[in-house]
Amino acid sequence: MNPLEGQGPLGPLLPSHWSEFIVGLVLFAIIYMVVWKVVMPRFETMYTDRADEIRGGIERAEQAQDEAAKALAVYKEKLANADDEAAKIRDAAKATGAQIEAESRAKAEEEASRIVNSARVQVEAEKNLAMEDLRKDVGSMATTLAGKILGENLDDSSVKKTVDSFISSLGKETAKK
Numbered sequence: 019m020n021p022l023e024g025q026g027p028l029g030p031l032l033p034s035h036w037s038e039f040i041v042g043l044v045l046f047a048i049i050y051m052v053v054w055k056v057v058m059p060r061f062e063t064m065y066t067d068r069a070d071e072i073r074g075g076i077e078r079a080e081q082a083q084d085e086a087a088k089a090l091a092v093y094k095e096k097l098a099n100a101d102d103e104a105a106k107i108r109d110a111a112k113a114t115g116a117q118i119e120a121e122s123r124a125k126a127e128e129e130a131s132r133i134v135n136s137a138r139v140q141v142e143a144e145k146n147l148a149m150e151d152l153r154k155d156v157g158s159m160a161t162t163l164a165g166k167i168l169g170e171n172l173d174d175s176s177v178k179k180t181v182d183s184f185i186s187s188l189g190k191e192t193a194k195k
Contacts, residue, residue, distance in 0.1 A: 152185075
């Protein structure tokens with residue numbers, strides 16, 4: 019009987035000679051031992067390494083996520099502090115601006131007061147100068163006019179004094195009103 023023909027309950031799987039069966043069994047045992055001692059440990063090592071790498075990747079990802087969350091919290095805290103600090107700086111700038119404005123306003127008012135006082139003094143001096151010139155001119159015109167009306171020369175100093183005192187008294191009365 020030929021084992022390759024496939025006759026029998028197992029066909030070609032059932033060897034026709036016991037020697038083939040024993041050799042097949044020994045070879046199977048050798049291959050099994052090689053796979054068990056060499057290939058399986060390598061597969062286990064590779065599987066363990068891969069599992070560790072995946073676990074390590076997950077742990078690193080979790081650590082990175084925790085660090086990112088901490089960094090976000092620090093960033094938010096710094097941002098809140100920066101907002102508070104910006105508000106303080108704005109308030110300080112407003113206060114400084116108000117102070118500078120008040121100082122400028124006080125200086126401007128002081129300068130305006132000084133200018134007004136200076137102008138008043140100058141106007142008073144010019145007024146007095148104009149009054150003095152007017153007294154001289156009006157006095158000499160009045161004396162000349164009176165002299166022409168009377169037909170005499172009234173260049174006397176006593177006449178000038180009389181006219182000047184009259185004009186002065188008129189100026190004082192006008193100033194009182």
